[in-house]
Structures are given as structure tokens and as C-alpha cells.
Amino acid sequence: MRYLQFALRNNELISINDVSSGLECGCVCPECGAMLVAKKGSRRMHHFSHYQAAECENGIETALHLLSKQIIERTKRLYVPSIPSVEKSIGKVTEYDEAIEEKEIDGIIKPDVQLRARMDLWGAGRVVNVEIKVSHAVDEAKKYKLLELGIPTIEIDLSDLGADYTEEKVEQLILSGEKTKWVYSPRAKRYFIEEWLCDIRVSKLRYGKHYWVDFCPLNGLETVYGRWWSELPCFSCECADAPKPIKEIKCLGKLKGIAISSIERIERVERERGFLKSVDLVVNGERIHREFDIPPKKENDIIYD
Secondary structure, eight states: OBBBBBBTTTEEEEEEGGGSBGGOOOOOTTTTHHHHHEOOOOOSOOEEETTTOOOTTTHHHHHHHHHHHHHHHHOEEEEEEOOOOOTOOOEEEOSEEEEEOOOOTTTTTOSSSEEEEEETTTTTTTEEEEEEESSSOOOOHHHHHHHHHOEEEEEOOOTTTTTTTTTTHHHHHHHHTEEEEEEOGGGGGHHHHHHHEEEEEEEEEEEEEEEEEEEEETTTTTEEEEETTSBBOOTTTTOTTTTTSOSSSEEEEGTTOGGGEEEEEEEEEEEEEEEEEEEEEEEETTTEEEOOOOOOOTTTTTOOO
């Protein structure tokens, strides 16, 4: 069972270990604002409980979210991962000069924390937005907006943190990079667009000699066959992940004729059973709409969402 370990007192986050027992703690729930009682007995973990009210459903998540932001704002340090597909990019703990909480950008984007440095930090840039995932990850619409605005953003996933977390434990996790990943980096624009718009095809092995990929969009949704020592004939669709037998191929065949690097905005993406069904893009200032056929559903169909 998870317990509420942090609460608000005078609008400041405080640990159960730093307050008096009972109502003398003077704390309220960070989610609903209800009065809390500090329970510090010997039989159970010390924790806050709602006083004469039902326990708040999101109080624990909100407290962890606030604690994480507070740590980043105080230390101005976090682990910045290596940028995918960028040669010589390395992950490391990076220190910034300024931390700004929930600064609204373009009327839509409001990162949990924005970190800024006076000079360009090798491999990390001058500005990075930080999102804290406790219950909800960054959604697709927000990712596409990051592409349009060219905003480097990372996400720290604390959704599976145990009940006995402390401020020290959360700070250690933030600095370890164990749960940190890039949501978007302008330096790896092509990589992220490919991730967002690709279809995943399964490469199946048979007798160690042949393998094939189902539902090629440039071959009438027919199967494409290959040999283990050669590449699949991918119809010049820029599929770079097809050499030799691998289990998953990121297929971009549906976007043939569109220069990935020229995509300025992703306005809408529709999928069905994990397959790309339609897209609305802005490419070199021109709006492009494409619709695609979806393969018939097969028995034991594997769905990629």
C-alpha cells in the first residue's frame, strides 16, 4: 500500500518526518487542499491521512510531482541522456544556471520545469524542458508541438516509484538517468519523426534461411521476402532498418516521396490497430494529406500501439 509522504504547509512541501503528530502538523493535501493528520505510530509507516474526509485519489501522485520539480529547481541539475542517432552525443549529469517552473510557451506548451544555461552546454544545449511523468506521459499532440517549436524536452518517469520514497531517493533517481529519456530534440529531428510516423513490421524467420515482412505498403500490402545474408527489397522507401534478420522494422514506406527532414509540422495522425491510417503534415510550407489502406485483420494479429 502507498502512503502520502509529503504535504503542503504554508504553500511549501514538507515531509512527514519533519512535522509533529496529529493535527498539529498544520498540513493540507497537495491535490485537494483538505486538512491532513500526521500519523506517526509504531505499527505502520509514518504518513499523512485526510482528516474527516475520504482519501484523495491523486494526492500521492501530486506530492511526488511537486517534490520532483522542487528538487530540480533547487539543484538545477539533472541527467541529460545522449541524443538518439547523434554521433558522439553522451549522457551526463548537467548543471544549469536557472530553473523556471511551468513557464507557458506559445500559449500551449507548459513544461514542468525549464532549465537554462548562460552558455551552450556540449551535448545538452542552452535550454531544456523537463517533464515529470507520475501518472501521465507526454501525449502525442504535445510531442508534435515540440517539433513545430523546436523545443528540446526530456521526460523523467517516476510512475513506478515505491511507497517509501524520500527526497534523497528521488534526487538520486533524477541524477542517475535511469528513468530519463528524450521526448524530442531538434538535433535528432529525423529520428523522432520516424519514431512517430513509422509502421512497425515484424520480420519472421523460417528455418534459418528465409525471412519476410508482412503488409508492405509499396507492394500492395503483399509480403516481401528476403534471405538471411541479404537485405530486404524495400522498394526504395528509405527503410534503413532492414539489413539481415531482425525482428522489428520501422517502415516508412507510406511516406515515400516526402523528405522527412522537410516536415515542419505534424497536424494529425490517425492509426488503426497500430497501423498508420492517415496523416496531415506541413512540408516546406505546403499542407499534405495522405490516407492509407489498412491490412485485413488476421488470426493472432500482433498489434503495435
